[in-house]
Amino acid sequence: PAAASADGDSRLMGKGSSLQEPRFNYYGAEAAAPDLSDDELPHVIEIYDFPPDFRTEDLLRVFCSYQKKGFDIKWVDDTHALGIFSSPVAARDALSTKHLMVKTRPLSQGTRAAKAKARAYADFLQPAKERPETSAALARRLVIGALGVRSNQTRAQREAERKKLQEARERKRLENKQREDAWEGRE
Structure with a gap:
């Protein structure tokens, strides 16, 4: 009986038959980039293409004119960071300003890593607010x-x-x- 089934299988896979190619190749699939529209985090921009030895203080110095209104930085990697502004208007203003040492672009046009970081920390990327007046x-x-x-x-x-x-x-x-x-x- 076992030999009969082996013969039956060989008849099914006869000379004229071929294997059907799979419709979807799941082995070569890549994760889709997070879709961040400009409406989702309009007060966040990507800062990129700066020297890898830049520190937070260097980036704060580049955007010093926004610090009084509220500005914060979240690092993505050595040459990419997220700039969090107090409002979408301030973020658009920073995008339109040309800086010598850094480049800026909207988060929707940012790298996959920057978008993933923004998605992961969306709750913490709220518009930066000015620190309240304090007393000792x-x-x-x-x-x-x-x-x-x-x-x-x-x-x-x-x-x-x-x-x-x-x-x-x-x-x-x-x-x-x-x-x-x-x-x-x-x-």
Whole structure:
């Protein structure tokens, strides 16, 4: 019986038959590049073609005019980085500016690695915001309390600091009230 089946198989694969080529070749498949439209992360651009020995400080120096408005850098590799701006307008402005040491392009035209990095870190690539104004008053009070030493601040300095904090609280309360009034339709 085993010999009969072997003869049957040879009849099926006779001289006139041929193997059918597969319709899809999965072995040679490459992963598709992530599709990042300009609408998805319009405030992010790719910075490329700069010397491999550049550091973060060097790139920050190139884009120093955007730092006050908010600008951050995420590295892709030695010669590619993502520039995160505070708004799409600032990103378009940076794209239109010519720099001597770096080149820029929209993320949608970027390399596969830059797009993959942007996709992976999309939650962290939110528009860069200016750091809020801070005061060392709380830190100073905690350190002085922990060490048990007397403060070397004069009474006038403490009062000025207290007044500044009170003004900041009042300004924040007013901004929240204005935002709430705008949502409620009040004037």
